[in-house]
Amino acid sequence: MYSKELNSIKKSNRLRTREIFDESLVDLASNDYLGLTTNKQLFEDAYKRVLKENYTGPKSSQLVNGYNSIHKEFEQMLCKANKFEAAITVGSGFLANLSMIEALVRKGDRLFIDSDYHASGILATKLLEKNQVILFDHNNIEDLKNKYKEFSGPKRNIIAIEGVYSMQGDLAKKEFFNFADEKNALLIVDEAHSSGVLGENLLGIFDYYKIKPKENHIKMGTLGKAYGSYGAYILASSHIIEYLQNRAKAIIYTTAPSLFDISLALQSLKYILANQKLIKSKISENLNIVKDILDINSNSLIIPIEINDNKKVVEIQEELKQKGFLVGAIRQPTVKSAIIRLIAKVDIDTKDLISVCKFLKEKR
Numbered sequence: 001m002y003s004k005e006l007n008s009i010k011k012s013n014r015l016r017t018r019e020i021f022d023e024s025l026v027d028l029a030s031n032d033y034l035g036l037t038t039n040k041q042l043f044e045d046a047y048k049r050v051l052k053e054n055y056t057g058p059k060s061s062q063l064v065n066g067y068n069s070i071h072k073e074f075e076q077m078l079c080k081a082n083k084f085e086a087a088i089t090v091g092s093g094f095l096a097n098l099s100m101i102e103a104l105v106r107k108g109d110r111l112f113i114d115s116d117y118h119a120s121g122i123l124a125t126k127l128l129e130k131n132q133v134i135l136f137d138h139n140n141i142e143d144l145k146n147k148y149k150e151f152s153g154p155k156r157n158i159i160a161i162e163g164v165y166s167m168q169g170d171l172a173k174k175e176f177f178n179f180a181d182e183k184n185a186l187l188i189v190d191e192a193h194s195s196g197v198l199g200e201n202l203l204g205i206f207d208y209y210k211i212k213p214k215e216n217h218i219k220m221g222t223l224g225k226a227y228g229s230y231g232a233y234i235l236a237s238s239h240i241i242e243y244l245q246n247r248a249k250a251i252i253y254t255t256a257p258s259l260f261d262i263s264l265a266l267q268s269l270k271y272i273l274a275n276q277k278l279i280k281s282k283i284s285e286n287l288n289i290v291k292d293i294l295d296i297n298s299n300s301l302i303i304p305i306e307i308n309d310n311k312k313v314v315e316i317q318e319e320l321k322q323k324g325f326l327v328g329a330i331r332q333p334t335v336k337s338a339i340i341r342l343i344a345k346v347d348i349d350t351k352d353l354i355s356v357c358k359f360l361k362e363k364r
Contacts, residue, residue: 012310012332013310013311013314013331014310014331014332014333021321021326022321024324025321025324025325025326026324026325026326026348026349026352026356027326027343027345027348028325028326028327028342028343028344028345028348028352028353028356029326029327029328029341029343030343030345031166031193031224031225031226031343032225032226032228032345032347033196033197033225033226033301033343033345033346034196034197034226034228034268034272034279034345034346034347035228035345035346035347035348036226036227036228036268036271037228038347039228039271042228042264042267042268042271043264045267046260046263046264046266046267047260047263049070049263049266049267050070050259050260050263053068053069053070053259055259056259056260057258057259058255058256058257058258058259059255059256060255060256061251061252061253061254061255061256062088062089062245062251062256063245063251063252066255066256067256068256068259068262070259070262070263070266071089071256071257071259071262073266074089074233074262074263074265074266074269075087075088075089075233077266077269077270078233078235078269079235081201081203081269081273082203082204082206082207082213082219082235083212083213084213084217084219084235084236084237085213085236085237085238085241086235086236086237086238086240086241086242087233087234087235087236087241088233088234088241088244088245088251089231089232089233089256089257089262090231090232090233090234090250090251090257091231091232091250091254091255091256091257092222092224092230092231092232093118093120093190093192093220093221093222093224093232094120095120095232095250095251095254096120096220096222096232096233096234096250097118097120097121097124097190097220098120098123098124098250099234099244099248099249099250099251100124100188100218100220100234100244100248101121101124101125101127101128101160101188102124102127102128102248102249102250103243103244103247103248103249104156104158104186104188104218104240104243104244105128105132105156105158106155106156107129108153108154108155108156109132109153109155109156109157109158110132110133110134110151110152110153110155110156110157110158111125111128111132111133111134111158111159111160112134112136112144112147112148112151112157112158112159112160112185113125113133113134113135113136113159113160114135114136114138114139114160114161114162114165115135115136115137115138116138116139116162116165116167116168117160117161117162117190118162118166118190118192121160121190134147134151138165138168139161139165139170139172139173141173141175141176141179144159144176144179145179148179148183148185152183152185156185156186157183157185157186158185158186158187158188159176159179159180159185159186159187159188160187160188160190161176161187161188161189161190162189162190162191162192162193162194163189163190163191163192163193163194163195163198163204163205163206163208164191164192164193164194164197164198164205164300164302165193165302166192166193166302167302167304167330167334167335167339167341168302168304169193169298169300169301169302169303169304170300171194171198171205171208171299171300172189172205174209174211177209177211177217180216180217181214181216184216185216186216186218187216187217187218188218188220189205189206189217189218189219189220190220190221191204191205191206191219191220191221192220192221192222192225192232193225193300193302194208194300195221195222195225195226195227196225196226196227196268196272197226197283197300197301198299198300200276201273201276202226202272202273202276202279202280204219204221206219208299213235215237215239217236218234218235218236218240219234219235219236220232220233220234220235221233221235223261223262223264223265223268226268226272227264227265227268227269227272228264228265228268229261229262229264229265229268230258230261231257231258231261231262231265279346282346283301283344283346285350286301286344286345286346286348286350286353287299287301287344289344289350289353289354289357290303290342290344290353290357293354293357293358293361294357294360294361294364298344301343301344301345301346302341302343303341303342303343303344304330304339304340304341304342305339305340305341305342305360305363305364306337306339306364307337307338307339307340307363307364308337308338309338310331310332310338312338313329313330313331313338313339313340314329316329316340316360316363317329317340319359320356320359323355323359325352325355325356327340327341327342327343327356327360328340328341328342328343329341340360340363342356342357342360
């Protein structure tokens with residue numbers, strides 16, 4: 001039925017497949033930035049916490065009776081650590097972006113969104129009227145200012161950026177925070193790839209720039225990356241969280257997040273806060289290796305290697321697999337041109353990271 005479309009994808013070397021990789025491969029491809037998915041103690045602690053409840057599954061939406069003390073405990077710890085007023089857990093980062101954009105942008109409002117914002121956010125904009133959505137050039141504050149001047153509306157204006165962009169690994173500029181505050185615009189910050197990695201307390205881009213959360217700030221983070229679990233959260237003022245739980249369809253009409261996933265994220269958060277010095281030291285060590293060998297100066301653990309050839313990135317990935325290493329071979333439409341995506345995870349042995357970096361240096 002879709003053979004013509006599939007053949008077209010195959011011919012362009014863009015066919016995606018699911019594969020159970022050999023567990024002996026050294027993982028330099030996943031978003032498990034801190035290696036917490038292999039921490040069995042966190043898993044056991046999360047399991048024991050769930051067993052303290054009378055039931056082990058959420059049963060229903062949060063607004064019926066799916067909201068559990070585990071959700072509340074995690075939200076409270078998030079608020080305390082990040083200095084936000086209120087939080088709400090969500091089933092996934094995809095649902096969190098869908099929730100925020102669908103619910104917050106009302107009739108007459110304008111959404112200014114980075115052109116490289118996550119696919120979930122871009123998809124959510126399709127639910128809005130076309131004249132409500134303005135894309136600005138990636139991480140380009142001047143383009144945002146120009147488009148804001150031209151298109152901002154008399155009602156609410158909302159800006160959406162990411163803390164760290166998943167393919168480029170670059171950080172959002174601090175000027176976006178300053179501009180949003182100056183214009184009293186709502187600022188949505190997707191911290192999926194920055195939470196747990198950036199900042200003095202490893203809490204993300206707000207922490208990195210030492211920005212005190214304000215009424216117009218909204219922070220979203222996922223649990224399937226540095227936190228080694230699954231799900232997401234939204235942090236904001238109590239006013240906005242109350243609004244979202246009353247208007248966001250992807251919160252109201254979905255089953256509450258898994259008790260175990262949230263319990264595991266809670267244990268991961270405790271671990272990150274208790275081991276900041278050790279984690280930051282390892283992050284710094286790995287990024288110095290990347291800088292010394294590949295001459296890439298990064299503040300995030302996402303290291304993109306431009307190859308610009310769909311066939312070649314797959315070949316490079318396969319060569320590294322034969323050597324015992326797994327990296328990402330990222331092609332269109334995820335990126336504009338093909339890249340090898342190396343993740344300098346903190347649980348990677350130093351000699352392995354050096355070996356892979358030297359190999360990739362020769363392939364550039």
